[in-house]
Amino acid sequence: MDFAHSPKARRFIERVAAFMADHVVPAEAEHRRQLKTGALPWNQPPVMEELKAKAKAAGLWNLFLPDEEHGAGLSNVDYAPLAELTGRSFIAPEVFNCNAPDTGNMEVLVQYGSPEQKERWLAPLLEGRIRSAFCMTEPEVASSDATNMRATAIVEGDEIVLNGRKWWSTGIGHPHCRFVIFMGLTDAQAHKHRRHSMVIVPLDAPGLVIERMLPVFGALHEPHGHGEVSFTNVRVPLANVIAGPGRGFEIAQGRLGPGRIHHCMRAIGVAERAFELMCQRALSRTAFGKPLAHLGGNGDIIANARMAIDQARLLTLKAAWMMDHVGVKGAMSEISQIKVVAPSVAQMVVDQAIQMHGGAGVCDDLPLTELFAAARVLRLADGPDEVHRALVAKLALKPYAAAMDASR
Ligand SMILES: Cc1cc2nc3c(=O)[nH]c(=O)nc-3n(C[C@H](O)[C@H](O)[C@H](O)COP(=O)(O)OP(=O)(O)OC[C@H]3O[C@@H](n4cnc5c(N)ncnc54)[C@H](O)[C@@H]3O)c2cc1C
Secondary structure (H helix, E strand, O other), rough: OOOOHHHHHHHHHHHHHHHHHHHHHHHHHHHHHHHHHHOOOOOOOOOHHHHHHHHOOOOOOOOOOOOOOOOOOOHHHHHHHHHHHHHHOOOOHHHHOOOOOOOHHHEEEEHOOOOOHHHHHHHHHHHHHEEEEEEEEOOOOOOOHHHOOOEEEEEEEEEEEEEEEEEEEEOOOOOOOEEEEEEOOOOOOOOOOOOEEEEEEEOOOOOOOOOOOOOOEEEOOOOOOOEEEEEEEEEEEEEHEOOOOOOHHHHHHHHHHHHHHHHHHHHHHHHHHHHHHHHHHHHEEEEEEEEHHOOOHHHHHHHHHHHHHHHHHHHHHHHHHHHHHHHHHHHHHHHHHHHHHHHHHHHHHHHHHHHHHHHHOOOOOHHHHHHHHHHHHHHOOOOOOOHHHHHHHHHHHHHHHHHHHHHH
């Protein structure tokens, strides 16, 4: 077993780490300032476009995409340390054109898109000229079960008509967002995995209304945001259906595999940044005559956080390795395992870092509250912990159930 990164990954790690230190982290404050003082509340800070241009020129672009033609051609294992680095900063994923949900939407279009869909929607996404959203979750139904989706996508001649309400559509507030991928019920009588379709809907389609932007712990996450969106008799050409009617569930499953593990890789970055801040604080602040690091159980807290992050990273890399070697289907247990472990570890470490900072930990001067929210919501987004645990248990029990059946 070789724990070293490949030479290709090492070269990218060096370049991404240097780019983060030289350009991204120093620009975070300016990005925030431009967002808060821009002419529009949902403007694109000019500094983001400058950073994107620099990253593109440096060849640090679309790193997430294993496809050689459109992306960097990196395996999941090679991409993992790069996603971890970008997870350390809120602005970094977009800088490298590696931000959700565009990454998932690009993967879907690379894998299932028609030549026309690729030309019209994929090409500008790959270039970072536009942004997109993914509209699956609905307020009215338990959306952790993708077969529950109730919004409709009904074929009428050479058009498809969409009705329903979606929410938590991340990225829909971005001023560059131009389309969404909508998941809707096409044939309620079909097999439960063949009922839904994925449809490309231009953001300016008549009948599509962003009803409101949803706050996360009070923050709107501008300029991306998360929208509640109504679709009332929205008509788009049948050619906008991805891979044809009835393939929605299959596409959703394929889309969520890489997306989930990217989230986990970034969650390790969240944990590492919080850990770094915690250690610096523990050494630099003195109370009762000693640095915080040497008071009470703080040494144990630091040691436990170090061990938990390293365990989570190893499991993330194993899941990535499985995806590379046996595909998303064969790696289902590992993907679900890490989807439970990585956000929980990140949440725990950020919480401890907040505690070690005292009052400063919950003030916006530090990124800890944002890091906490990012880790916490990840325990819901792309499937709540319980759903992933249920899958891990089902797969773990399978061989024992089969053995019991055989012995009967
Ligand atoms: C910040 C954020 C961004 C998001 N971005 C997007 C996006 O871009 N596009 C999109 O479509 N969606 C997005 N989502 C939605 C997210 O994927 C859903 O919230 C999630 O899948 C859960 O669906 P639900 O909210 O309907 O919860 P429900 O399905 O109602 O589940 C509620 C709770 O029930 C429990 N539960 C459910 N199933 C089980 C089970 N099998 N066993 C035990 N307990 C169970 C769990 O505790 C779960 O948290 C986002 C969510 C957040 C918070």
